[in-house]
Amino acid sequence: MSDSSPLEADATTATETNVTETKPLPRVTLKPRRALPFFGRHPWVFAGAISRIEGSPEPGTEVILQSDKGEFIARGLFNANSNIRVRLYSWEETQELDDAFWTQRLEQAVALRESVGLLDSLESTGCRLVFSEADQLSGLTIDRYGEWFLVQFSSLALSLKQDLVIRFLKERFSPKGIWLRTEKGMREAEGLEIADQLLDGDPPPEHFFLEENNIRYGMSMVTGQKTGFYLDQRDNRLAVSRYVKNHRLLELHCYTGAFALNAIINGEAQSVLAYDSSQSAIEQAKANAELNGVGNRIQFETGKAYGVLEQLKADGEQFDSVILDPPKMARHRSGVKQALKGYFSLNRLAFDVLKPGGILVTCSCSGLISQLDFQQMLASVSQHTGRHLQILEQRGQPADHPVSPSCPENHYLKCFICRVL
Structure with a gap:
């Protein structure tokens, strides 16, 4: 039998509850000289930057990030399964992630x-x-x-x-x-x-019809690449169309034909020859061209970019404009050097089928490749080929894909519109 009264028992319970509520959050301490990026609001704390962890946080647990001197930096969520051990969300010490x-x-x-x-x-x-x-x-x-x-x-x-x-x-x-x-x-x-x-x-419809820049596209939210459609190139497709009037245009990595359709409908290009390695993407691109009444002016074919360019060069083909929009080439920092070699080779081949004074539109969606890296790659292509290149526009992401300067990796999209003499 307990010696405490009901009132005392309630007080004890309340005290225990208060202790639970004010239990300190686990703390993640950084190694010396590793704190600067996080004071600068970079949100990714990699495992290699961490010295020790106080507490035993489960995946998803809120934690405090602190410097090796014990200074508060930010609040974030922990995940021992990821090389990004902590993702940071608030730099206000008293702001709970509720x-x-x-x-x-x-x-x-x-x-x-x-x-x-x-x-x-x-x-x-x-x-x-x-x-x-x-x-x-x-x-x-x-x-x-x-x-x-x-x-x-x-x-x-x-x-x-x-x-x-x-x-x-x-x-x-x-x-x-x-x-x-x-x-x-x-x-x-x-x-x-x-x-x-x-x-x-309800599940998304099998075919959804999207309107962009006065053009209609059929696409699939369920089976399409990424999340169904490359919304990030919206403004760039329209910008490119201003340079291609009466052009014979070549597009590589065309996916469902958005650059090609903008070139014809908004840019009044003469014709487009477009390739993608995905047969299903090509079928959708053909359907999109028919949907917009320009199927007779765009030729969509299945093919891999490097092989296509080599064959077109061998055939002596020349185009007024070439558009390159390849998939991501660098997924890890260890792959950046190889990715830049890939971009060099692709653009070098494009020069070979581009008429003097022609327009080259070349893109990268690799966040680990910086704007400067990409520009220097183009400078190397120009030097190697002996052809002068003029960058007319350096474009990026639209307003619904904003960029945080604290996290350069999210500035992933580069779109250079160039003139090649």
Whole structure:
């Protein structure tokens, strides 16, 4: 039998509860001379930068990051399964990463897209609603197509907030459906045990018709590459169209034909020969050309870029414009040198089929390749070929793919419009 009274028991329980509530967060301490990038708000703390961890945080646990001298730096989420041990989200010491915090961050991302008019139409537009690090939500990407939303997690820790993300989208937009897309390599990199699936509402339609720059595209949210469509090249496709009037144009890595269609419809190009290694992409590109009534002016073929360029050179073909938009070539820092060699070879071959004074549009979506790296690669091609190159425009990402200067890796898209003499 207990000697304490009911009142004393209640007080003891309240004290225990208060202790639980004020239990200090686990602390992650950095090695000496490793703190500067994180004071500068870079959100990725790699395992190699960490000296010790106080506590036993589970994946998704909120932690405090501190310098080797014990100085507070930021709050983040922990994941022992990832080489990015901590993703940082707040540099305010007293700001808890609670539901209100995540909801506010999501609302801030939506407000940007609203302010630039990208959420005006519910029927047929596409927009990136959340762009990971640039929206201070490292590990979360959300795309909107009409009344469907595609959610993609590249962080195990943030994927544990899935229910909150779904609730926010439902309350804010009343979508027809929310679909989960997974990114190649994330299962291994983050320990993510998720697969593409319906999260809420109705599944996306088998074919969705998207409108962009007064052009209609058929695309699939479920089976299309990445999240179905390359929204990030929206403004660049229109910009390129200003340079190709009456041109005979070659496009490599055309996917579903967006650059080609802009060249014909908005740029009044004479004709386009376009290649992609994916047969399903080529079939969709042909359908898109027919949908817009220009199927007779664009020839879509299956082929791999390097082989196609070598054959066109052997055949003596020459074009007024060449567009190169290859997939990501560098996924890890160890692969940057090899990727730059790949970009050099691709652009070198493009020079061989480009008429004097022709337009070269060359792109990179490798975040580990900087703007300067890419420009220096082009300088090497110019030097090697003995052909003078003029950069007319250096372009990047549109407003729904903003860039955080604290995380250079999210400035991934480079699009150079050049004249080659």
